[in-house]
Amino acid sequence: MEFILYLLLILLFTKLAGDLSVRLGQPAVLGKLLVGILLGPAVLGWVQPGGFIHYMSEIGVLLLMFIAGLETDLRQLRENWKAAFAVAVGGILLPFAGGFAIGEWFGFADYNSLFLGVILSATSVSISVQVLKEMDRLNSPEGSTILGAAVIDDILVVILLAVLMSFFGTGDNISLSLLIGQKLLFFAVAVIAGWLTVPRLMRWLAPLRVTEAVMTAALVILFAYAYFAEKMGMAGIIGAFAAGIAIAQTPFKQVVESKVEPIAYTLFVPVFFVSIGLNVSFEGLGSHILFVVVLSMFAILAKWLGGGIGARLTGFNTRSSLIIGAGMISRGEVALIIAATGLASGLLLPQYFTGVIIAVMVTTLVTPPLLKGMFR
Template sequence: MTFIWYLALILISTKVAGHLSTRIGQPPVLGKLIVGLILGPALLGWIDNNDFIHYMAEIGVILLMFIAGLETDLNQLRENWKSAFAVAVAGIILPFVGGLAVGEAFGLAYAYSLFLGVIFSATSVSITVQVLKDLDRLHTKEATIILGAAVVDDVLVVILLAFMMSFLGSGSAQASLGLVIGKKALFFGGVAVAGWLVVPRFMKWLSGIKVTEPVISMALVICFAFAYFADLMGMAAIIGSFAAGLAISRTPFKHTVETKVEPIAYTVFVPVFFVSIGLNISFDGVGSQLGFAVVLTVAAIVTKLIGGALGARVTGMSMRSSIAIGSGMISRGEVALIIAATGLQAQLLPAEYFTPVILAIILTTLVAPPLLKVCFGNNQKTLEG
């Protein structure tokens, strides 16, 4: 019954830490992330990053991005697709070059340096979504661009990863680039058709069945089905759940689903996800690679910030909004963690560099909330104009 103790400890710790973060003027999510660092292997070692934590965290981040999809203005997303695309592309190119440069500077083999660039090209906006939600900025134009850019970023980085593994990977880790691109096309075509034609009818037909909470149950079925389909097609599951949220946001059930799914998510699953980020940190073997980890972290933060801001700026956003958008792309989170683990298995990342790379990924995630608070923490509903 150890998992019951883990759950109780996580819930009380995240609530207290979130409250303390708010008291010192920081987003609550920062305290929740630090809880994982304190309770995990890095410090106290009270919680192991076991299968229970992993599965609960997966559900948490899927629900978090599902809620983000529900709250995203689809019309605004269509209007700002050029900015979102430019932010994603610039936010991949600069970090890729930065990761490559750091690897070369520290004497890594060229293939390893290239893979560092791929790892830090990734973006995970799940933490950004929570901060913007806490600040009541999730409905702004800047937030919409960040979310759109994250989707494009995920697609391009996965294709880039497949390209790298096709030419540099070993054994069964090699991937067919054509197959990867085909799966992405199938995913977007499938969710577009399902979201436009199937989801509204599905929700309407099954909302009246004589069972407890049919609407929210069917919404969760759609959420998890889209997430599974995304994973099956080589995408991050959170892209699928985000797409599910967008699809349901077009139906008359949007408000009902949004109101009832939030208590499910934020009572149990989302706190476990925040803690799980910190549980990935271990300081074993970092001492000899500390300089590498520090330089890599700084490069990862600066290149993503500048890349995202540059992409927004060239599409007509103000300087202030551009910097806010760039700050929203900094967190690498679970997407980069997955890529790093894949690279280790494919022998594209040396084992001795794995821990400092993970540390750099986590640090980008810890830096994001206070930076977002600075950029978005004002009384205006939008920064633009």
């Protein structure tokens, strides 16, 4: 019954910390992220990472990105696709090159340095999405560009990771053409299903004489999209985002949106925010403090400048470009997954794993106040 105590602590402390953050002029999500560090192994040790927390947090981030899809202005997203592509490319080139240089400076083998570049290239906008929602800026030109860039970034980083693992990893060789084909297949199926299947499925399931038929139909579509995305080598959050956009084009958008937010923000999303902080551990940090400081500082600046330059080159003014760059800084759960994959395949040195995780956490904690401050 330990999981009940975990839920009690997570729900109580995230709400209190979120309220305190808002009173201090910061986004509520910042307090929730810090709660994960406080309750986790790094400080108090009251909540331990495990299977239950992992699965609850997975549902939480899927629901968060699903809501983002529901609230996204598709027209705005289409108008900013060129800027989104430039931001994604700029936000990969600079961190990748810098990550490789840092690895070489600290004496890594070439393939370990290349993998460090891949970790720094990743982006997780789930934290930025929450900040944008709190400020009602999700459908601003900057918000739409950040969302679009995150989708493109996910594709490019997965391809980079696959190429690296095919040459240096311990797994099987990976066909690059197959990998790209899977990504194209995902988007083709997502668009066709969103146009033909999703509206019909919603109309078919909505009249069922059972409790919450519309909401159940929406969740079925959400998890189907997320599962298909994972099978095609994409992050499940991209599938969830696509599912939200598809349902937003149906007459059921308002009903789904009003019912999914209580489900998400009451239980699953707080667990997701806390789960990120649970990965922090200060064990063995002292011997690699310089590595952590250098990696953290560069991880922030490289993504901020790389994404900002991409936005500036496509017509955004300097302030908007810096906002977009700031929205791409967080590496979040995406980088944590890549780091774990690298550790298992020998691409990430075990003695530097903790340092990489802390650097990822620093980027995640910096993003909310920075993004809010830039919008001001």
